[in-house]
Amino acid sequence: xKVLVGIKRxxxxxxxxxxxxxxxxxxxxxxxxxxxPFCEIAxxxxxxxxxxxxxxxxxxxxxxxxxxxxxxxxxxxxxSDRGILVQTEEALEPLAVAKVLKxxxxxxxxxxxxxxxxxxxxxxxxVGQMLAALLNVPQGTFACKAEVKDGKIEVTRExxxxxxxxxxxxxxxxxxxxxxxxPRYASLPNIMKAKKKPIDTLSAADLGVEVGxxxxxxxxxxxxxxxxxxKVESVAALVDKLKNEAKVI
Amino acid sequence: xxxxxxxxxxxxxxxxxxxxTVTAAAAIGGDVDILVAGYGCDAAAQExxxxxxxxxxxxxxxxxxxxxxPEAVAPLVAEVGKGYTHILAAATTTGKNLxxxxxxxxxxxxxxxxxxxxxxxxxxxPIYAGNAMATVQTSxxxxxxxxxxxxxxxxxxxxxxxxxxxxxTVEQSKAxxxxxxxxxxxxxxxxAASVVISGGRGMQNGENFALLEKxxxxxxxxxxxxxxxxxxxxxxxxxxxxxxxxxxAPDLYIAxxxxxxxxxxxxxxxxxxxxxxxKDEEAPIFQVADYGLVADLFKALPELEExx
Ligand SMILES: Cc1cc2nc3c(=O)[nH]c(=O)nc-3n(C[C@H](O)[C@H](O)[C@H](O)COP(=O)(O)OP(=O)(O)OC[C@H]3O[C@@H](n4cnc5c(N)ncnc54)[C@H](O)[C@@H]3O)c2cc1C
Ligand SMILES: Cc1cc2nc3c(=O)[nH]c(=O)nc-3n(C[C@H](O)[C@H](O)[C@H](O)COP(=O)(O)OP(=O)(O)OC[C@H]3O[C@@H](n4cnc5c(N)ncnc54)[C@H](O)[C@@H]3O)c2cc1C
Numbered sequence: 063x064k065v066l067v068g069i070k071r072x073x074x075x076x077x078x079x080x081x082x083x084x085x086x087x088x089x090x091x092x093x094x095x096x097x098x099p100f101c102e103i104a105x106x107x108x109x110x111x112x113x114x115x116x117x118x119x120x121x122x123x124x125x126x127x128x129x130x131x132x133x134x135x136x137x138x139x140x141x142s143d144r145g146i147l148v149q150t151e152e153a154l155e156p157l158a159v160a161k162v163l164k165x166x167x168x169x170x171x172x173x174x175x176x177x178x179x180x181x182x183x184x185x186x187x188x189v190g191q192m193l194a195a196l197l198n199v200p201q202g203t204f205a206c207k208a209e210v211k212d213g214k215i216e217v218t219r220e221x222x223x224x225x226x227x228x229x230x231x232x233x234x235x236x237x238x239x240x241x242x243x244x245p246r247y248a249s250l251p252n253i254m255k256a257k258k259k260p261i262d263t264l265s266a267a268d269l270g271v272e273v274g275x276x277x278x279x280x281x282x283x284x285x286x287x288x289x290x291x292x293k294v295e296s297v298a299a300l301v302d303k304l305k306n307e308a309k310v311i
Numbered sequence: 312x313x314x315x316x317x318x319x320x321x322x323x324x325x326x327x328x329x330x331x332t333v334t335a336a337a338a339i340g341g342d343v344d345i346l347v348a349g350y351g352c353d354a355a356a357q358e359x360x361x362x363x364x365x366x367x368x369x370x371x372x373x374x375x376x377x378x379x380x381p382e383a384v385a386p387l388v389a390e391v392g393k394g395y396t397h398i399l400a401a402a403t404t405t406g407k408n409l410x411x412x413x414x415x416x417x418x419x420x421x422x423x424x425x426x427x428x429x430x431x432x433x434x435x436x437p438i439y440a441g442n443a444m445a446t447v448q449t450s451x452x453x454x455x456x457x458x459x460x461x462x463x464x465x466x467x468x469x470x471x472x473x474x475x476x477x478x479x480t481v482e483q484s485k486a487x488x489x490x491x492x493x494x495x496x497x498x499x500x501x502x503a504a505s506v507v508i509s510g511g512r513g514m515q516n517g518e519n520f521a522l523l524e525k526x527x528x529x530x531x532x533x534x535x536x537x538x539x540x541x542x543x544x545x546x547x548x549x550x551x552x553x554x555x556x557x558x559x560a561p562d563l564y565i566a567x568x569x570x571x572x573x574x575x576x577x578x579x580x581x582x583x584x585x586x587x588x589x590k591d592e593e594a595p596i597f598q599v600a601d602y603g604l605v606a607d608l609f610k611a612l613p614e615l616e617e618x619x
Contacts, residue, residue, distance in 0.1 A: 078573060079439045088443050100555075155420050156411065180555065182574075184438050186423045191381065191411035200382050200486035203408050206548060216489065220548045221404040222502070222557070227489040228380065234485075240538065240555060241548060276450040277420045280433065283444045288580060291601035293592075297614040300586065300604050308584045308601065310563040311506070311530060311619070 065108045068177040070098040071130040085281040100178025103238040106245040109141040116210045138256035139248035145261035158273040160192035165269035179237040190237035200230040206241040312341025317400040320355035328401035331460035338428040350377035363467040371477045378488035383481045385412035402457035419451040426462035440554040440577040461560035504533035506563045511537035513568020517545040522612040529619040553578035571596025
């Protein structure tokens with residue numbers, strides 16, 4: 063079984079981003095960048111499948127600027143076999159990302175695609191579902207458990223009311239939730255080894271994919287700020303404020 | 312303009328998230344219809360017909376939609392939705408699972424989690440864990456949108472839409488429903504509750520959540536948690552409030568033993584009144600709290616229960 067994982071280069075989850083004063087976006091100059099945490103979970107899951115003998119090859123793909131090679135290298139250091147960078151300087155919308163991934167799935171003959179459920183920058187939560195639709199394959203989104211059995215994959219999903227389990231024919235697309243696994247850290251020898259693993263660089267055009275979009279970001283503004291309130295001295299004072307000032311109880 | 316709202320329901324009843332979505336549809340303007348896809352879902356359809364301002368409820372009641380798997384429902388929505396300018400659903404796990412699949416079938420982008428309608432083609436949505444608000448415009452012929460329910464009030468239930476059935480079926484066997492483990496609770500649903508009390512890592516273990524439950528009982532509150540509390544196994548997954556969990560905006564949110572990481576704030580900072588109980592006076596949660604109590608939660612919670 064061949065597994066493809068999607069890796070997105072995003073701002074580190076613990077960086078507090080600021081909106082640019084001209085309202086065109088957020089300022090990421092010199093911000094620490096990382097693999098999207100959900101994609102890290104995707105890589106870990108793929109590697110566990112390989113270690114368990116269920117997967118033969120794990121390919122890590124990123125669509126993004128040349129610098130996204132760093133995140134691919136990290137995925138290689140964690141145990142992926144090879145990388146693909148689909149280089150683009152423009153920001154692609156999820157549908158375009160899904161079209162690029164579809165072309166790679168078909169080119170490589172992929173049996174299982176594992177993606178993050180959402181990127182922590184754009185928070186779209188779309189790519190996996192779109193890719194599944196384009197490939198006409200089933201989807202197991204927000205997975206907290208995944209098990210390959212007899213040519214199928216059983217996925218337990220985190221849903222609003224609890225959990226749901228579905229059985230999917232392969233090929234399939236799975237997207238990861240936080241509780242699927244705890245990603246390992248790359249060891250130094252593996253980081254060294256990863257430097258020798260191959261990364262192919264392509265363009266969307268090489269894959270014959272049109273990446274235009276009909277969505278325009280008109281402006282990006284900071285959120286309304288909440289001002290810090292007051293400290294109360296005791297539970298009694300708190301209850302009094304909630305009853306008589308805020309009138310919420 | 313004509314807008315198709317995808318109903319969220321469990322066949323037997325309509326989820327209120329549908330009513331929030333109807334309000335977002337009304338803000339766009341034009342005719343609003345609701346699609347109810349399920350099996351034995353007449354009761355849900357009758358409830359949908361009462362949503363104010365809705366012209367027509369389309370019911371696709373067939374065994375193939377029983378568990379509302381997106382592999383079956385997305386082709387139906389794409390088929391029915393072709394005749395509309397907008398397709399809207401709530402940004403719940405059901406809507407998030409379904410709508411991108413619909414958008415891809417229609418070869419259009421999808422706009423996630425809108426909090427404001429600026430015009431028929433222009434919407435505001437949070438990005439970067441709510442640290443930035445993007446105003447986006449789409450020229451797609453069909454606009455596929457998910458709606459953050461806490462940003463729109465529930466539509467009234469005094470309407471009387473016509474109900475018509477749709478016989479379209481989708482045969483698929485690639486995805487099979489195996490089972491469901493739903494949390495049972497007598498408490499209000501987390502995203503719709505007017506009071507939410509959440510516990511974090513400071514609770515130390517699952518048993519200690521009983522302290523929160525006693526306060527919740529007095530307030531008629533729903534119980535939530537930080538990711539740290541869920542990861543540690545104190546409470547189930549579906550309690551998680553935050554950027555990557557549930558978004559809540561109750562009248563009163565009480566955070567207990569929660570530090571206030573940006574990912575947690577993203578899920579609750581639109582609450583009307585925020586209370587924080589934390590023993591560390593430097594905890595970032597106090598920067599967004601209207602009322603902060605620096606105290607040991609194991610002392611404060613029993614006192615609070617007593618005082619209510
Ligand atoms: C310089 C720059 C500026 C940007 N500005 C904006 C902006 O203003 N507005 C905006 O909406 N978006 C912006 N983006 C983000 C870009 O549009 C998103 O990559 C795209 O919309 C996909 O959405 P998502 O990552 O939120 O998808 P999600 O559906 O949330 O992603 C889910 C999963 O899909 C996979 N995936 C997603 N993207 C990639 C990728 N590139 N390569 C490999 N796997 C991937 C990952 O596994 C990820 O975990 C910008 C990106 C860049 C590089
Ligand atoms: C990709 C990603 C997604 C995430 N998504 C979410 C999300 O959706 N929701 C979410 O919540 N987090 C999320 N997080 C995690 C987030 O960054 C924090 O790690 C998490 O919110 C911390 O939880 P906490 O506040 O309970 O724990 P901590 O940060 O450990 O805080 C515990 C607090 O309890 C206080 N405390 C301890 N003992 C007591 C006591 N006896 N009395 C009073 N106070 C006490 C401490 O002073 C401390 O402030 C995400 C992180 C990542 C990387």
